[in-house]
Amino acid sequence: MEWVRHEVPPKNPSAVYSVRIPADRIEQLRRVATERGVQPTALIRAWVLAQLDAADQGDERKREWEQEVRATVVRLKELLDGAPLADTA
Numbered sequence: 001m002e003w004v005r006h007e008v009p010p011k012n013p014s015a016v017y018s019v020r021i022p023a024d025r026i027e028q029l030r031r032v033a034t035e036r037g038v039q040p041t042a043l044i045r046a047w048v049l050a051q052l053d054a055a056d057q058g059d060e061r062k063r064e065w066e067q068e069v070r071a072t073v074v075r076l077k078e079l080l081d082g083a084p085l086a087d088t089a
Contacts, residue, residue, distance in 0.1 A: 019044065 021029065026040075033040040 029040050029043065033043040036043060038046075
C-alpha cells in the first residue's frame with residue numbers, strides 16, 4: 001500500500017516579516033498585549049493590518065473627494081459658459 005500525503009493549502013496564506021522594535025519598548029508591548037489578553041505577535045499583526053486598512057480607506061476617500069471636486073469644477077464651468085459676461089468697466 002502506498003500512502004499519499006494530502007496537503008490542504010491555507011485559506012489565507014501568510015508570510016513572516018521581521019520587524020525591529022527598540023528593546024526598551026518590548027516590555028511595553030508585552031504589557032499592552034497582556035492587558036488585552038493576546039500574544040504580542042497577535043497584537044502587532046492586528047495593529048499593522050488595521051493601519052493598512054486605514055491607509056487604503058484614506059486613499060479611497062481622497063479619490064472620491066478629487067472626483068467630487070472635478071465634477072464641481074465642470075459644473076461651474078458649464079454654468080459660467082452659459083452666463084452673460086459681467087460688466088468689468
